Amino acid sequence: MRKLGLIGGMSWLSTRTYYSEINRLVQRKLGKHASAPMAIESLDYRSLNNLESDEDWARATQQLVDAARRLEAGGAERIVITANVMHRAYDDVVDAVDTPVLHIADCTAHRLEAGNIGKVLLLGMRSAVSEGYLRDRIEQRGVKILPMNASDIEEVHRLIVEELKLGKASRDAERKLKTIITVSEQAGAKAVILACTELEMVVDVDANILPIFDTARIHCQAAADWAMSDKAES
Known part of the structure; x- marks a missing residue:
């Protein structure tokens, strides 16, 4: 090996x-x-x-x-x-x-491309969602990342920094993430990218309204x- x-x-x-x-x-x-x-x-x-x-x-x-x-x-x-x-x-x-x-983005984009996933929701910390260092490499493979509103970006960032990275997984965080994912599905998302390792603590990757692509895994x-x-x- x-x-x-x-x-x-x-x-x-x-x-x-x-x-x-x-x-x-x-x-x-x-x-x-x-x-x-x-x-x-x-x-x-x-x-x-x-x-x-x-x-x-x-x-x-x-x-x-x-x-x-x-x-x-x-x-x-x-x-x-x-x-x-x-x-x-x-x-x-x-x-x-x-x-x-x-x-990490190249690996994820390859998996999305193989699954013929066209539109996705990208969840992660503020810079991961707002800047291009992940987004650009994913969209180069023909995958469209749907925009998030500013308040949702800030709330997800806060949950990651103040709770998840400290090992805390609250029911409130689970509900907020589920709501954001549901709204994105209504807006046309076909899958969700978890662009933060700790998000798996509050997003069930096996039982969700949309397929979940966990970048870390x-x-x-x-x-x-x-x-x-x-x-x-x-």
Whole structure:
């Protein structure tokens, strides 16, 4: 098997999901005693939370670049950033290392394209929904992301930051997300993209009004498939 390098700590709950899900997928294919070779750079989320200014993002980006370099030096053969929002720094990380970096939006767009999904609702933190670093890569595959109203964007962002990233999953959050998804279905959405790992805490990915595409789990599947693939393959 090939060694993965995970940049984590954004939050540690997300990192736990990646570690357990990748190993679960490996075990399912290779047997109950199998586990994936991995190195994890778990960063301090206090310095990566609520990034607003260009200076904040420059500092955070440098932390990811430094983490990627350490993973590369430690023998990681592919790097995975375990947070949708931190893919805002993806290009800088790619430029800093020779090791390939697996983009979460590319994996998700490929799955949507394979399922012939035309219109989707994108749920995540404010920058993940409003900026282009996820949206553009998804829409390049012919998938249309439906617009959200500003109040819903802010409410989902608040729930993620103030509740989910602290491990809290309230009934109120479940109801609010269900309402947003129902309204999007009425507006023509054919599926929902969960662009925040912690959203699975309040969105039932198996029993919902629309199909749910969980970016983290799709990302984990792609990482596990690569780790288990023949080294002669790309």
